[in-house]
Amino acid sequence: MIGRNAEIAFLQRMIAEAGSGRGGAVVVRGEAGIGKSALLEEAARTAGDDLLVLRITGVESEAELPFAALHLLLRPVRHLVPALPAAQREALRGAFGEGEGEGEGGGGGPDRFLVGLAVLTLLADLAADRPLLCLVDDAQWVDRASVDALAFAARRLGAERIAMILAARESSVPGIPELELTGLDREDCETLLADAAADLVPEVRDRLIEEAEGNPLALLEFAGSLTPAQRAGQLSPLPLEPPRLPLAGRLEQSFRAAIRRLPEPAQLLLLIAAAEDSGSLELVLKAAEGFGVGLPDLEPGERAQLVQVSEGRLRFRHPLVKAAAYHEAPVARRVATHRALAGALDGDEHADRRAWHLSAAAAGPDEEISAVLAAAGERARRRGSHASAATAYERAAQLTVDPRQRARRLMAAAEAALGVGQLARAGAAADRGRRLTGDPAVLARLAAVRAAVDAEHGAPAASTLIEAASGIARTAPDEAASLLATAAGDAWFAGDHDALRQTAELLESLRPGIDPRLAPVAAAVRGIERVAAGDPAAGLPLLRAAIPPGRVTDQVVGTYAVFSALMTGDDDAACELAAARVGTCREQGLIGALPHALQLLTQARILRGRHAEAAESGAEAWQIAHDTGQAGRLRHLHGILARLAAIQGEDDRCLRLAQQAEGAAQERYGSGWGGCALTLLDLVRARYEAVAERMARVLAGPLGHTVIVTFALPDHVEACARLGVAERAAQAFNRFDAWAAASGRPWATAVAYRCRALLAPREEAEAQYMAALDWHARGGRVFEQARTELLYGEWLRRARRRSDAGVQLRSAMSRFAAMSAVPWAERARAELAAAGARAGLPELGVAPNPLDALTPQELQVVRLAATGATNRQIGAQLFLSPRTVGFHLYKAFPKLGVSSRADLSGIDFGSAQP
Numbered sequence: 001m002i003g004r005n006a007e008i009a010f011l012q013r014m015i016a017e018a019g020s021g022r023g024g025a026v027v028v029r030g031e032a033g034i035g036k037s038a039l040l041e042e043a044a045r046t047a048g049d050d051l052l053v054l055r056i057t058g059v060e061s062e063a064e065l066p067f068a069a070l071h072l073l074l075r076p077v078r079h080l081v082p083a084l085p086a087a088q089r090e091a092l093r094g095a096f097g098e099g100e101g102e103g104e105g106g107g108g109g110p111d112r113f114l115v116g117l118a119v120l121t122l123l124a125d126l127a128a129d130r131p132l133l134c135l136v137d138d139a140q141w142v143d144r145a146s147v148d149a150l151a152f153a154a155r156r157l158g159a160e161r162i163a164m165i166l167a168a169r170e171s172s173v174p175g176i177p178e179l180e181l182t183g184l185d186r187e188d189c190e191t192l193l194a195d196a197a198a199d200l201v202p203e204v205r206d207r208l209i210e211e212a213e214g215n216p217l218a219l220l221e222f223a224g225s226l227t228p229a230q231r232a233g234q235l236s237p238l239p240l241e242p243p244r245l246p247l248a249g250r251l252e253q254s255f256r257a258a259i260r261r262l263p264e265p266a267q268l269l270l271l272i273a274a275a276e277d278s279g280s281l282e283l284v285l286k287a288a289e290g291f292g293v294g295l296p297d298l299e300p301g302e303r304a305q306l307v308q309v310s311e312g313r314l315r316f317r318h319p320l321v322k323a324a325a326y327h328e329a330p331v332a333r334r335v336a337t338h339r340a341l342a343g344a345l346d347g348d349e350h351a352d353r354r355a356w357h358l359s360a361a362a363a364g365p366d367e368e369i370s371a372v373l374a375a376a377g378e379r380a381r382r383r384g385s386h387a388s389a390a391t392a393y394e395r396a397a398q399l400t401v402d403p404r405q406r407a408r409r410l411m412a413a414a415e416a417a418l419g420v421g422q423l424a425r426a427g428a429a430a431d432r433g434r435r436l437t438g439d440p441a442v443l444a445r446l447a448a449v450r451a452a453v454d455a456e457h458g459a460p461a462a463s464t465l466i467e468a469a470s471g472i473a474r475t476a477p478d479e480a481a482s483l484l485a486t487a488a489g490d491a492w493f494a495g496d497h498d499a500l501r502q503t504a505e506l507l508e509s510l511r512p513g514i515d516p517r518l519a520p521v522a523a524a525v526r527g528i529e530r531v532a533a534g535d536p537a538a539g540l541p542l543l544r545a546a547i548p549p550g551r552v553t554d555q556v557v558g559t560y561a562v563f564s565a566l567m568t569g570d571d572d573a574a575c576e577l578a579a580a581r582v583g584t585c586r587e588q589g590l591i592g593a594l595p596h597a598l599q600l601l602t603q604a605r606i607l608r609g610r611h612a613e614a615a616e617s618g619a620e621a622w623q624i625a626h627d628t629g630q631a632g633r634l635r636h637l638h639g640i641l642a643r644l645a646a647i648q649g650e651d652d653r654c655l656r657l658a659q660q661a662e663g664a665a666q667e668r669y670g671s672g673w674g675g676c677a678l679t680l681l682d683l684v685r686a687r688y689e690a691v692a693e694r695m696a697r698v699l700a701g702p703l704g705h706t707v708i709v710t711f712a713l714p715d716h717v718e719a720c721a722r723l724g725v726a727e728r729a730a731q732a733f734n735r736f737d738a739w740a741a742a743s744g745r746p747w748a749t750a751v752a753y754r755c756r757a758l759l760a761p762r763e764e765a766e767a768q769y770m771a772a773l774d775w776h777a778r779g780g781r782v783f784e785q786a787r788t789e790l791l792y793g794e795w796l797r798r799a800r801r802r803s804d805a806g807v808q809l810r811s812a813m814s815r816f817a818a819m820s821a822v823p824w825a826e827r828a829r830a831e832l833a834a835a836g837a838r839a840g841l842p843e844l845g846v847a848p849n850p851l852d853a854l855t856p857q858e859l860q861v862v863r864l865a866a867t868g869a870t871n872r873q874i875g876a877q878l879f880l881s882p883r884t885v886g887f888h889l890y891k892a893f894p895k896l897g898v899s900s901r902a903d904l905s906g907i908d909f910g911s912a913q914p
Contacts, residue, residue, distance in 0.1 A: 001035065001038055001039065001042055002184065002188050002191050002192050002195075002216075003184040003185065003188030003191075004035060004038075004039060004042075004181075007028075007039060007179060007181065008039070008042055008043075008046070010026075010179060011026070011039070011043045011046070011165065011179075012043075012046055014026060014163050014165075015046065015047055015051065015131075015133060015163045018051075018131055018132075018161055018162055018163035019050065019051065019131040019161060020161075021159050021160070021161055021883075021887070022159070023157030023158060023159065023160035023161065023162040023163065023164075024157060024163060024177075025154035025155070025157060025163070025164035025165070025166070025176050025177070026164075026165055026166070026177050026178065026179050027139070027166045027167070027168055027171060027173050027176050027177070027178045027179070028040070028165060028166065028167040028168075028178075028179050028181060029167075029168055029169070029170070029171055029178050029179070029180050029181065030169070030182070031169060031215065032169060032217070032251065032318070032319065032320055033215045033216065033217025033218055033221075033247075033248075033251060033318065033320065034181045034182075034183070034216065034217070035181055035216050035217075036137065036167035036168075036181060037137050037138075037167065038216075039167070039181070040055075040135045040137055040165060040167055043135065043165055044133065044135060047133045050131065051130065051131045051133045051163075052126065052130045052131070052132050052133070053132075053133045053134075053135065054073055054074075054076065054132065054133070054134050054135070055073075055135035055136070055137070056069055056072050056073045056135075056136055056142075057136075058136070058137065058138035058139055058140065058141030058142040059141055059278060059279075060277060060319070060322075061275075061276060061277045061278060061353075061356070062141070062143060062278070063141050063144075064352075064356060064388045064391045064392065065352050065353065065356075065388065066095070066097075066143060066145050066352070066379070066380040066383045066384075066385030066388045066389075067095045067096060067115075067143065067145050067146055067149070067383060067385055068143050068146065069136070069143055069146035069147075070095070070115075070119065070145070070146035070149055070150065071096055073134070073136070073146075073150075074119070074122065077126050080122050080125050080126060081093070081122065083125065084121055084122060084125075085121065085872065085876040087114060087587075087588070087589035087876070088114060088117055088118035088121055088589070088876070089118065090110070091110035091111060091114040091115045091117075091118050091384070091589060092110075092115060092118040092119070092122070094110040094382070094383055094384060095110055095145070095384055095385070097379070097383055110383070110384040110589075111384070111590055111591050112145060112148050112149070112384050112385075112386065112419075112420070112592070113148070113152050113591035113624075113627075113628050113879075114589040114590075114591050115145075115148075115149045115152075115384060116148060116149040116150070116152025116153050116591075117152065117153075117156075117589075117591065117879050118149075119149045119150065119152070119153040120152070120153035120156055120157075120160075120881050121875065121876075121881055121882070123153060123160070123162055124160050124162070124881035124882060124884075127160055127161040127162050128161075128883070131161040131162070131163075132162045132163070133162075133163050133164075133165070134150075134162065134163070134164040134165070135165050135166075135167075136150065136164070136167065137167045138167065138168070138319065139166040139167060139168035139173060140168045140169045140170055143385065143387070143388060144385070144387030144388065144420065145380075145383075145384065145385035145386075145387060145388060147173060150164070150166070151174070151175060151176060152627055154166075154173070154176050155176065155627045156627065156879070156880065156881070156884070157881075157884075158880065158881065158883075158884035158887060159881075159883050159884045159886070159887030160881055160883055160884065161883075174629065175626070175627065175629075182214065183212075183213050183214020183215055184214040184215075184216060184219075185214065186209060188214075189212065189214060189219055190205070190209070192216060192219055192220070193205055193208065193209070193219065193223060196220055196223060196224075197220075197223040197224075197231070199231055199232075200223065200226075200231055201231070203233050204226070204230065204231060204232075204233050208222050208223055211250070212247075213247055215247055215251075217251065217318060217320075218251050221251060221254050221255070222254065225254055225257070225258070248320065251320050252323055252324045252327070253324075255318075255320055255321045255323075255324035255325075256324040256327070258304055258306060258324075259306065259321075259324055259325055259328050260328065261304070262300045262301060262304065262306075263297070265292075265293045265297040266298070266299075266300040266301050267325070267328070268288070268291055268293050268329075268333070269288055269293050269294075269297045269298055269301070270301050270306065270325040271325055271326060271333065271334070271337055272284050272287050272288050272291075272337050272341070273307065273314050273325070274316070274322045274323070275326060275334065275337045275338055275341060275357075275360075276341050276357075277316075277322055278353075279313040279315060280312070280313070280314075281309060281312050281313060281314045282312065283341070283344055283345070284314060287337070287340040287341045287343070287344040288340075290340050290343075291336075291340070298314075305317055306321050306325075307321070334360070335360070335361050335363065336361075338360040338361040339357070339358075339361040341357045342354050342357035342358045342361065345357065351375075351376065351379070352376045352379065352380075354372075355369075355372045355373050355375070355376040356373075356376070358372055358373075359373055359395050359399070362399055364399075365398075365400065365401045366399050367399070367400065367401055369399050370396045370398075370399035370400045370409070371396070373392050373393075373395050373396035373399065374392070374409055374412075376392045377389045377390075377391075377392030377393040377396060377409075377412060377413075377416070378412075380392055380416075381412075381416060386416040386419035386420040387416070387417075387420045387422065389412070389413075389416040390413045390414075390417040390422065390425065390426075390429070393409050393410070393412040393413035393416060394409075394410070394413040394429060396409045397410045397413060397429075397432075403436040403437065404436065404437050404439065406433075406436055407434075407436035407437035407439070407442055407446075408433075408437075408439075410430070410432050410433035410436070410446075411430070411433050411442050411445050411446050411449075413429045414426045414427075414429035414430040414433060414446060414449040415445065418449050418453070421629050421630075423453045423456055423457070424453075426449050426452075426453055427449070427450060427453040427454075430449040430450045430453070431450070433446045434446050434447075434450070440468075440471035440472045440475065441472055441475065441479075443468055443471055444468040444469065444471060444472045444476070444480070446468075447464050447465060447467065447483070448465065448468065448483055448486070450464055451464045451465045451487075451490070455490055455632075456631070456632050460490065460494055460496065460499075461486075461487070461490045462487040462490040462491040462494065462496055462499035462503065463499060465483045465484065465486055465487035465490070466483075466487050466499065466502055466503060466506065468483055469481075469483040469484045469487070469506060470506065473506065473509070477510045477513040477514045478514050478515050478518065480506075480510055481507060481510055481514045481515075481518050481521065481522070482518075482556060484506055484507050484510075484525070485507075485518075485521050485525065485556050485560065487499065487503045488500060488503045488504070488507075488525040488528060488529075492528055492532065492705075492706070493702070493703065494702055495532075495701070495702030495703065495704065495705065497529070497532050497533060500525075500528065500532055501529055501533075503525055503529070504522075504525045504526040504529040507521070507522040507525050508522060510522070517554060517557060518556075520545070520546040520547075520548060520557060520560065520561065520564075521546070521556060521560045523542045523543075523545050523546045524542065524546035524560045524561075524563065524564045525560075526539075527540065527541075527543035527545075527546065527564065528543070528563075528567070530542065531543070531567065531705070531739075532705050534735070534738075536738055536739045536741075536742035536743070537741070539742075540567070540568050540739075540742040540743055540744075541742075543564040543567050543568050544564070544568050544570075546560060546561060546564040547561055547564050547565050547568070547570065547573055547577070548561055548577075551580045551584075552577070552580070552581070553584055555581075555593060558577065558580070558581045558584070559581070559596070559600070561577050562574055562578045562581060562600045562604070563600075563707075565577055565604075566603060566604060566607070566707050567707050567710075568743055568745070569711075569743045569745040569747070569748050569780075570745065571604055571607050571608040571780070571781065572608070574600070574603075574604035574607070574608075575601065575604040575605060575608055575610075578597060578601035578603075578604050581597040581600065581601075582594065582597045582598055582601055582617075585597050586877045591624060591628065592628055592630075594621075594624055594879075595621045595622075595624050595625035595628070595630055595633045596633060598617045598618070598620055598621035598624070599618075599621050599633065599636060599637055599640060601617045602614050602617045602618040602621060602637075602640055602641075603640055603673075603708075605617060606640065606643060606644055606647075607711070607781060608781065608782075609781055609782040609783040609819050611647060611819050611821070612820065612852060612859065613859075614644055615644060615856050616856040616857075616859045616860055617856075618637065618640060618641050618644065618856070619855075619856035619857065620856065620857065620878070621633075621637055622634065622637050625637060634660075635660065635661050636673070638657045638658070638660040638661035638674065639657070639658065639661030639672070639673030639674035639675075639677065640673050642654050642655075642657035642658040642661060642673065642674050642677035642678070643673055643676065643677040643680065643708075645657060646677045646678070646680040646681035646684070647783070647819070647820075647821045647824070648820050648821065648822055648823075649684075649821075649823035649824075649826075651681060651685075654677055654678065654681050655681075657674065657677070658674035658675065658677050658678045659674070660674075661673060661674030672698060672704075672706040672708045672709045672712075673708050675698045675703070675709075676708050676711075676712040676715070678694060679691050679694050679695055679698070679712055679715050680715060682719075683715050683719060684823045684824055685823070686722075688719040688720075688722040688723050689719075689723060691715060691716065691718075691719035692716065692719045692720055692723060692725070692728060695712065695713075695715065695719070695732070696716075696728075698712075699716075710735075710736065710739055713732045713733070713735060713736035714736060714751050714754065714755050714784075716729055716732045717729040717732055717733050717736070717755045717758055717759065718755075718758055720732075721759055726758075726759045729755075729759065733755050733756075733759065736751070736752060736755065737752045737755070740752040745780060746775045746778035746779055746780050747779070747780025747781040747785070748780070749775045750771075750772045750773070750774075750775035750776040750780070750784065750785070750788060751772070751784050751788070753768050753769070753771040753772035753775060754768070754769070754772040754784075754787070754788045754791060757772065757791070757792070757795070758791065762799075765795060766795070769791070769792040772788050772792075773785075773788060773789070773792070776788060782819065783815075783816075783819060783821065785815065786811075786812045786815035786816050786819075786821070786824065786828075787812070787824070789808045789809070789811050789812035789815070790808070790812040790824065790827065790828050790831070792808045793805045793806075793808030793809035793812060793828070793831055793835075794809075794831055796808060797809075797831060797834060797835045802835045802836055805831070806832060806835055806837050809828050809831050809832045809835065809837075810828075810832065810837075812824075812828045813825050813828035813829055813832065816828060820852065850895060850896045850897060851896070851907070851909070853895040853896075854892055854895055854896070855888075855891075857878075857888055858888045858891060858895075859892075860878055861874055861878070861885055861888040861889055861892065862889065862892045862896065862904055862907075862909075863909050864878070865889060865904055866901075866904035866907060866909060870882075871883075871885040871886050889901070
């Protein structure tokens with residue numbers, strides 16, 4: 001290939017690395033004709049017989065057919081599907097239309113990310129015996145469901161012997177590195193023309209190079225379209241399209257001119273092939289019968305090298321030729337062609353393709369065709385292809401006459417678009433639907449979509465949800481309660497107490513008629529409202545009542561249960577409930593819901609002082625949220641991980657994460673964790689004025705009443721005490737003291753006593769510190785206990801009671817070190833040195849526990865391996881391939897000083913479950 005040595009070398013390295021167990025993926029991006037297909041062909045040739053090659057080419061007419069490309073790619077290896085883990089197997093079968101795929105509400109179908117995991121596992125199984133190369137050409141025309149599944153797999157290749165190369169005109173696969181193809185330089189253009197058109201005179205050659213802009217296809221096509229006289233430079237100017245047209249447009253115009261030179265029957269046959277473009281010669285000829293054309297009419301197109309036929313497949317020389325054949329025809333002939341193709345497609349297996357041909361043939365509203373498209377949308381929904389479903393429902397709505405029916409189809413389109421993360425599309429469909437109907441049930445579902453879109457963009461959504469819930473309160477109380485549960489969360493983070501109060505009141509009015517399983521949500525919302533109103537004595541008992549004694553399977557109820565435990569300071573319950581929620585997501589393959597469950601678990605673990613485990617679950621939550629495109633969830637996670645970075649002394653990382661979570665343009669996206677993380681970092685770095693100023697801003701903002709801000713109030717008290725301005729902390733202390741008394745948690749009472757000690761006169765402080773330590777001894781947050789010991793030790797040192805100070809400071813130092821709270825341990829060690837202690841802390845940064853040397857994912861893997869789980873079972877739980885699990889074990893064993901899985905049974909992993 002002329003001029004592509006660097007790109008070929010890049011792909012060869014990537015393929016070689018995959019062969020040695022370092023899988024990877026890349027998107028080759030560039031304009032039409034730039035050489036993407038040729039580069040993929042070269043990659044396949046380079047792979048030779050050493051790699052198994054799976055390849056497909058995206059087809060424009062199949063861009064709305066659910067999982068069409070994935071079905072084609074995996075068709076040669078479908079025999080491996082039965083061996084997949086059960087949930088993955090059923091997800092893939094559902095995607096291919098082989099299962100029921102029923103789901104709840106407007107969602108339904110298999111989890112689209114679980115389909116991606118099934119693809120990863122299947123490809124990994126295939127690559128176990130022989131390295132694998134997956135090639136996807138024209139990815140811009142691959143259906144969205146297939147793209148999502150392939151992208152999920154591509155981002156998690158890890159230690160797989162798999163290379164995946166996708167070619168696209170535009171970047172259509174987010175999260176995968178790109179290799180951009182640009183135009184050839186002048187020297188390479190001259191070399192290409194010397195090989196293909198050596199008889200060109202210099203001035204013609206120069207003009208062609210200028211027109212082609214380094215595009216190889218354009219260069220060859222323009223040269224091939226010249227007459228002998230033009231090639232000799234006898235006519236000027238050359239009959240090329242004027243430069244004002246984009247290059248792709250000039251190329252298409254050149255191909256259209258070639259098509260116009262064909263006989264009319266040949267043009268018609270190429271139109272039919274372009275309209276169908278599945279490549280089925282049998283189907284094209286069947287549709288052509290009604291027009292009186294047939295196989296002999298293909299010959300002129302073949303002679304002109306516009307199409308080629310082999311083994312019953314008809315292929316255009318280039319997608320731009322296909323586009324030219326289609327657009328060169330008048331509209332009326334295109335409509336007739338689509339109608340003929342719809343008539344030629346028999347059988348249920350062609351129902352979706354037939355629906356889209358009928359859609360293309362519709363010149364105006366048509367109830368019959370709209371019903372056919374709506375059915376296609378429903379099939380796509382059941383198979384988990386929400387993007388295809390949204391398109392089908394939208395087109396069905398366009399062709400629907402009855403406004404109320406059109407609103408219902410727009411509702412289905414909006415919900416499907418929301419399910420695949422197409423927020424602008426979902427919002428637009430919801431807004432159109434709301435203007436067409438007065439049906440409260442439809443309006444409620446449309447309002448839920450609109451609110452979800454608004455919340456993601458930082459706009460208030462509670463009032464929209466409250467209004468919608470009011471409309472269906474009598475007819476559908478459970479659905480109304482679900483809307484109100486969402487409204488309460490939005491109002492809480494928006495600091496909108498009026499909306500929160502309205503939500504609580506409406507939920508209470510619904511309580512007699514709703515499913516008893518939803519009753520805890522109503523209690524929790526009223527409890528939240530009371531806490532936000534500054535009445536924890538009334539709110540916390542309601543929240544404690546909302547904490548169930550056992551496992552909860554319902555997502556909304558389960559989320560509120562964890563939140564209630566967090567808000568009441570019951571860290572043990574929060575960890576157990578969140579871990580159960582994570583387990584449910586893993587068992588049911590709910591990859592899309594898993595990051596939120598892991599986020600709650602990470603929050604609970606941080607508050608409980610289990611920082612290594614928090615890093616483990618937080619890293620997994622971040623990675624899956626990233627892989628699944630959950631931008632809002634990532635912002636929350638950034639704030640939570642920022643607090644972990646503050647505790648561990650990773651200053652730069654803490655600052656970066658907090659800014660991503662609580663940036664000025666995204667304040668409503670946060671939860672207060674980012675700001676409170678910076679507060680904690682400033683506190684340990686003795687930047688007390690910064691703490692006081694930051695906390696004042698946080699408390700005055702919409703997030704000033706949230707859970708983490710409540711727990712950060714003692715930081716504000718400590719900073720003000722250090723600055724000698726205790727009066728600035730009075731309000732914060734009173735609020736925390738009231739919450740601590742209402743919570744009944746020993747650790748909270750202890751921290752309240754610690755705050756009193758900081759604010760008290762010197763002669764009264766020790767009694768408060770002693771009371772704090774007595775309450776800490778009853779259990780609870782170890783990090784807060786260590787902070788109390790540190791502060792008391794500092795107080796004792798300043799009172800010149802060095803021996804007593806050493807007892808407290810050594811204990812604090814030991815606790816901090818065990819939690820990897822490096823800057824806090826360093827501060828305790830500095831105080832010990834100031835107190836005259838000789839013995840110090842072991843080198844900070846040297847892991848006191850071998851488990852601390854593991855990465856979060858390695859820790860997850862070895863924890864599960866220690867239970868006896870196989871690599872395949874571990875992979876199914878962690879959404880990794882078995883080979884990647886094995887790679888993590890290979891890396892973890894030397895760090896732990898073990899040589900086999902059996903040795904893991906002797907390691908103490910603690911009581912937490914992954």
